[in-house]
Amino acid sequence: MSGMTTGFRALRLPSLTPAQRVMGLFGFWLVLAVCGPFFAPYAPGQIIDTEVFAPLSHRHWLGTDYLGRDLGSRLLYAVRYTVLICTLSTAFSCGCGILLGIATTATPAWMEQVAGRLMDGILSIPSLLCALLVIAAFGDSLLALVLTLGVIYTPGAYRTSRALALRIARMDYITVAVARGEGALFIIWREILPNMRGPLLADVGLRFIYAVLLLSNLSFLGLGVQPPLVDLGSLVRENVLGLVYGSGAVILPTIVIGVLTVGINLVLDGTSRR
Amino acid sequence: MSRAHMISVRNLDIVGHRPDGGTVPIVRDVSLEVREGQMLALIGESGSGKTTIALSLLGHVRPGCAISGGQITVAGHDVTSMTRHELRGFRGRTISYVAQNAGTAFNPALSIAQQVIEPARVHWAMTRQQAERKMIELFRALALPEPETIGARYPYQLSGGQLQRLMAAMALITDPEIVVFDEPTTALDVTTQIEVLAAFRAVLADRGITGVYVTHDLAIVAQIADHAVVLRHGQVRESGTVARILGNPQDEYTRELVAACRIPPRATPCAPMASAREDRVLDLSDVIVGYGNRTAEGLPERRILDHVSLSVPRGSTLGIIGESGCGKSTLARTISGLQPWAAGQVVFRGEALAPAVADRTREQRRRLQIVAQNADLVLNPAWRIGATIERVLTFFHGMKGAEARAEAMRLLDMVRLPHALLERYPAELSGGQKQRVNFARALAARPDLVLCDEITAALDPVVAAAILELMAELQETLGISYIFITHDLHAVRAVCDQVAVLYAGHVVEQCDSQSLTAGAHHPYTRLLVSSVPEMRAGWLADAMALRHAEGAPAAQRRADGGCQFFSRCDMRMPGQCDRGPVPVHTLPDGARIACYRSCADLAFPGGVAPAAPLHSYES
Numbered sequence: 021m022s023g024m025t026t027g028f029r030a031l032r033l034p035s036l037t038p039a040q041r042v043m044g045l046f047g048f049w050l051v052l053a054v055c056g057p058f059f060a061p062y063a064p065g066q067i068i069d070t071e072v073f074a075p076l077s078h079r080h081w082l083g084t085d086y087l088g089r090d091l092g093s094r095l096l097y098a099v100r101y102t103v104l105i106c107t108l109s110t111a112f113s114c115g116c117g118i119l120l121g122i123a124t125t126a127t128p129a130w131m132e133q134v135a136g137r138l139m140d141g142i143l144s145i146p147s148l149l150c151a152l153l154v155i156a157a158f159g160d161s162l163l164a165l166v167l168t169l170g171v172i173y174t175p176g177a178y179r180t181s182r183a184l185a186l187r188i189a190r191m192d193y194i195t196v197a198v199a200r201g202e203g204a205l206f207i208i209w210r211e212i213l214p215n216m217r218g219p220l221l222a223d224v225g226l227r228f229i230y231a232v233l234l235l236s237n238l239s240f241l242g243l244g245v246q247p248p249l250v251d252l253g254s255l256v257r258e259n260v261l262g263l264v265y266g267s268g269a270v271i272l273p274t275i276v277i278g279v280l281t282v283g284i285n286l287v288l289d290g291t292s293r294r
Numbered sequence: 295m296s297r298a299h300m301i302s303v304r305n306l307d308i309v310g311h312r313p314d315g316g317t318v319p320i321v322r323d324v325s326l327e328v329r330e331g332q333m334l335a336l337i338g339e340s341g342s343g344k345t346t347i348a349l350s351l352l353g354h355v356r357p358g359c360a361i362s363g364g365q366i367t368v369a370g371h372d373v374t375s376m377t378r379h380e381l382r383g384f385r386g387r388t389i390s391y392v393a394q395n396a397g398t399a400f401n402p403a404l405s406i407a408q409q410v411i412e413p414a415r416v417h418w419a420m421t422r423q424q425a426e427r428k429m430i431e432l433f434r435a436l437a438l439p440e441p442e443t444i445g446a447r448y449p450y451q452l453s454g455g456q457l458q459r460l461m462a463a464m465a466l467i468t469d470p471e472i473v474v475f476d477e478p479t480t481a482l483d484v485t486t487q488i489e490v491l492a493a494f495r496a497v498l499a500d501r502g503i504t505g506v507y508v509t510h511d512l513a514i515v516a517q518i519a520d521h522a523v524v525l526r527h528g529q530v531r532e533s534g535t536v537a538r539i540l541g542n543p544q545d546e547y548t549r550e551l552v553a554a555c556r557i558p559p560r561a562t563p564c565a566p567m568a569s570a571r572e573d574r575v576l577d578l579s580d581v582i583v584g585y586g587n588r589t590a591e592g593l594p595e596r597r598i599l600d601h602v603s604l605s606v607p608r609g610s611t612l613g614i615i616g617e618s619g620c621g622k623s624t625l626a627r628t629i630s631g632l633q634p635w636a637a638g639q640v641v642f643r644g645e646a647l648a649p650a651v652a653d654r655t656r657e658q659r660r661r662l663q664i665v666a667q668n669a670d671l672v673l674n675p676a677w678r679i680g681a682t683i684e685r686v687l688t689f690f691h692g693m694k695g696a697e698a699r700a701e702a703m704r705l706l707d708m709v710r711l712p713h714a715l716l717e718r719y720p721a722e723l724s725g726g727q728k729q730r731v732n733f734a735r736a737l738a739a740r741p742d743l744v745l746c747d748e749i750t751a752a753l754d755p756v757v758a759a760a761i762l763e764l765m766a767e768l769q770e771t772l773g774i775s776y777i778f779i780t781h782d783l784h785a786v787r788a789v790c791d792q793v794a795v796l797y798a799g800h801v802v803e804q805c806d807s808q809s810l811t812a813g814a815h816h817p818y819t820r821l822l823v824s825s826v827p828e829m830r831a832g833w834l835a836d837a838m839a840l841r842h843a844e845g846a847p848a849a850q851r852r853a854d855g856g857c858q859f860f861s862r863c864d865m866r867m868p869g870q871c872d873r874g875p876v877p878v879h880t881l882p883d884g885a886r887i888a889c890y891r892s893c894a895d896l897a898f899p900g901g902v903a904p905a906a907p908l909h910s911y912e913s
């Protein structure tokens with residue numbers, strides 16, 4: 021049995037650390053999001069065929085959608101919006117959450133109280149409902165979407181990073197740094213943060229997956245990315261009729277969502293197992 | 295030669311599987327034998343495979359390990375070939391196990407009786423009444439207080455020493471032929487340890503049980519075992535009778551181990567007690583530290599340190615001893631400004647210190663360094679050793695780049711570490727190396743006073759002895775003063791000039807470290823000193839005979855004044871000791887003792903001088 025596992029290990033890329041694998045996969049999606057549309061053979065809104073829900077062919081590799089547009093091109097644009105919106109919103113939620121989470125381990129108790137109650141407040145509203153409310157109030161611009169997703173996932177990032185930071189803040193090397201008279205910023209930045217990298221990376225990845233799922237949900241309900249722009253969720257929604265014909269137009273975006281989320285989840289699992 | 299071999303292990307090999315698929319030998323070619331009714335000690339440093347061997351006698355290997363060769367025969371059973379089902383019956387009826395930390399081995403939600411009776415009912419199908427009768431009998435044999443009713447209590451209501459004895463009761467209730475003890479007293483205070491040891495020894499001798507005792511403390515081996523096996527890196531270095539191994543060790547490593555347990559008391563004369571105020575580095579007067587609500591006078595209700603007064607003469611070492619939870623670490627944190635005090639004064643080099651570290655000057659922080667206890671938590675795992683040391687140099691002395699690197703190398707030389715370590719991470723260092731780096735970091739600030747909190751507690755005796763030697767050497771060359779917090783009295787005698795004895799947050803005595811075994815002393819000091827195991831056979835019986843106080847309750851802080859030690863003191867005077875502030879005697883040599891008894895009473899407790907010198911082997 022041990023021989024078999026060694027065999028598998030040799031197949032996997034042994035020279036990469038788990039963190040590098042996560043960054044690598046994420047980098048791949050980011051590059052696809054930024055550059056993919058340049059390779060799209062058609063404009064996303066261009067109707068190229070009279071046949072709707074056309075099957076795969078050499079003219080349009082992935083077939084056409086419900087209006088006869090090239091699905092491959094639209095998919096490339098959809099990946100761009102899904103990945104970029106979720107990246108930005110994750111950057112927002114994890115940026116705020118982690119900073120606040122670590123900072124409150126070093127600041128006076130009342131600040132922790134205020135931040136904690138605020139986060140509890142956000143956490144107590146179901147995320148889909150919260151998104152619906154915000155979008156109803158502020159419209160569905162891309163910025164509003166990014167901020168909504170960002171705010172919804174801030175408490176989670178705050179909780180995780182605070183728990184991690186509290187554990188590290190009790191370590192003797194922090195005590196020694198405090199006794200030396202190091203400033204709070206130095207302690208957060210240089211003493212605490214480097215020791216949280218692994219678990220934090222896993223947490224950020226998870227928030228990204230949540231954001232992808234919630235955005236897709238919203239778009240599927242017609243509340244997320246609006247035409248003429250397109251993301252993976254709205255792609256599923258507009259082609260939902262194709263389900264009857266077994267068209268790739270509804271199945272392919274679903275598969276891409278799955279590959280995106282499950283793929284990142286799998287490499288994240290690797291980071292915690294080690 | 296008439297007695298049969300109860301345990302016989304032949305050429306045992308145990309390997310561990312590495313994550314990359316390779317194997318590492320953990321135990322190599324170990325053979326040992328134990329005769330019926332005898333006690334075998336497995337001695338060795340951490341990682342030497344003691345516990346692995348002990349567990350293999352029960353047919354247990356840790357996940358990821360496997361027995362790859364050899365034969366284990368226990369009471370006629372071939373352990374390696376037993377099935378899971380057979381093993382279940384074998385463990386308990388034939389052999390049972392007492393683990394290191396009883397505090398975590400009990401289920402906190404069940405009463406003691408429920409947990410102790412359980413194995414008897416499983417293995418022998420006893421009725422509840424039978425099992426209970428048996429349990430009470432065992433409790434009595436193990437000298438537990440209130441044997442009839444203690445079973446109804448829950449684990450949190452019992453002290454560490456009591457739990458350890460209850461754990462032994464749990465192991466003995468199935469009438470096993472063999473009991474394996476895995477460092478059962480390591481987590482206990484010396485004053486508790488001696489009671490537990492005495493209880494174990496009496497029960498085993500009484501029932502003719504064969505034992506295996508895993509430990510790293512040779513003094514305990516001398517008390518409790520007949521034969522000993524010295525292990526290192528999974529191999530047997532030496533085996534034989536205890537008397538021969540301790541008295542005439544043949545193997546080089548055994549000799550080193552025995553020497554490490556016999557650290558000589560310091561050779562240089564001690565700094566005088568009653569030095570003038572200007573000759574002292576540090577002076578604490580009436581310091582009060584506590585948690586919780588403030589009383590009317592603005593003092594905390596729950597006091598951890600109460601009216602602590604201490605002084606450290608320049609260039610000398612003050613030892614702080616006392617049992618777990620008496621406030622030793624709190625004292626170190628207080629002095630270094632991490633735990634502000636509520637009342638009192640701390641004077642460092644003639645300047646009054648601010649209670650909080652943030653209010654102290656950089657110069658004050660530089661000159662007062664703390665070396666914390668746990669080597670594993672004290673170096674930032676994300677930093678290379680070089681960066682750790684250079685940060686201090688940059689912070690206090692403004693050194694950068696090559697200058698800092700050169701100074702860091704000089705510091706590593708000072709603590710006897712190779713320069714190559716600068717590029718390594720703490721995870722790649724051994725415990726002793728980490729503690730040296732820890733020291734080098736404190737030295738980097740060029741301090742006047744270093745607070746050492748149990749710096750040798752987690753180290754193996756040989757490594758600890760080397761660290762103590764290093765401390766003394768640095769004191770001689772650099773003139774540093776130390777506060778040395780420990781519970782190891784041998785270490786105190788090796789490095790300290792003076793000792794302060796802390797009990798429940800009070801300094802009950804400050805005296806010369808070399809006079810700990812002679813002259814007038816506080817009853818608690820006497821108890822502490824007489825509880826430290828010695829490597830002389832028969833010490834346990836002598837020490838137990840000297841004890842008057844029985845079944846010492848855990849230290850309770852008394853709010854109503856009077857002596858904190860009252861409930862455990864064998865010289866207490868009811869009606870006097872338990873009320874009002876305790877008077878402090880100053881002896882001619884400058885020692886101070888807080889007690890109601892007169893100095894003459896304290897010099898000869900019970901009106902007679904102690905029959906034997908307490909540390910005979912050191913002469």
Ligand SMILES: Nc1ncnc2c1ncn2[C@@H]1O[C@H](COP(=O)(O)OP(=O)(O)OP(=O)(O)O)[C@@H](O)[C@H]1O
Nearest residue numbers: 585598616617618619620621622623624625748781
């Ligand atoms: N934050 C806190 N709040 C309340 N009580 C505390 C706090 N920190 C420590 N204590 C209590 O203060 C007492 C002294 O603790 P301290 O760590 O100084 O003991 P110690 O003598 O160093 O013990 P050990 O030998 O086990 O290290 C203990 O009873 C502990 O429970």
Ligand code: SF4
Nearest residue numbers: 857863866871889890
């Ligand atoms: S004051 Fe009394 S109770 Fe306290 S140690 Fe002295 S004799 Fe014992």
Ligand SMILES: [Mg+2]
Nearest residue numbers: 622623624748
């Ligand atoms: Mg401590």
